[in-house]
Amino acid sequence: MEPSVIAEYTGDEEYMECVKDILDSSVFHSLDKYIQHGTTTCKDHSIQVSYLAYKLCKRFGGNWRSAARAGLLHDLFLYDWHTHARETGNHFHGFTHPRTAFQNAQAYFELSWEEGDIILRHMWPLTPIPPATRAGFAVTCADKVCSAVETTARLKSWVLLCFLARPARR
Template identity: 40%
Template sequence: MISRTAIDRIVQYYGRDILEHENMEITKSAMQHGTVSTYEHSLKVARLAVHLADKLRLWNHVDLRSLVRIALLHDYFLYDWHHVGDGSHRFHGFRHGFRAARNAHRDFSLDKVERNGIRHHMFPLTPIPPRFLEGILVSLADKISATYETFHIERW
């Protein structure tokens, strides 16, 4: 099993352009779950997705670059869904994957694996699951991270 330091290096290596993008500043001030920002949540999901790939011995079946990019961009919707009083984000859980994919496609060059993983990471709220293993791992990591964050359990 690889170390947390190695996992952090993988996330930084494959996600550098995303992490350094000016719009990631928006995600640093938008809260996601409890007191965890969307930026912190996305980093946690990326770390956990890589950890899951390692733990499940999926190295020969996963494109690490796509895995990290999906994880970092899965919530790239660029607003704080808690503070919109006009009701426009009422169905946030069902729709934000598509908005995140649209924003990510605008700001980064995405392949079909990345677009699909971002769009469908909210399965089963979105009726169609991710088609590729990278998206499935991110969807699982997202649910695990969200559970820890919602109940204020420090893990990733």
């Protein structure tokens, strides 16, 4: 994660106050072992989703505390989804990981009803039931934005590499 992003969220006292227990937990730090999109770890992805959703709720309304906390926990599935299907036979990670993340989050943290709802519904419209709250929509949107940026950053590098590797025209 870029130092400017780290400085922004760690310097936001209100944000840090409501997520400190999660950020300090070993289970959350274990997300560093798993790549989410491109070269971004699950931990960095979750922080970026959390902070963007928090800022969206602060600006447009919604429970910013629930958005911040659920944003950190929305992908707490604790496995490498790139190899999960091969290892388990479960080929539906996109559909099933919200429930796994919810169960893990419940096991390690005290969740409000809204935080649980956000985690369970963050993959909408891939999962059929939309988020029930503004904070839920903030996390869902932040997740889509962050995922797109992380994925296209890798794609941009690949396209640039292919372009630079092409033989020059004469």
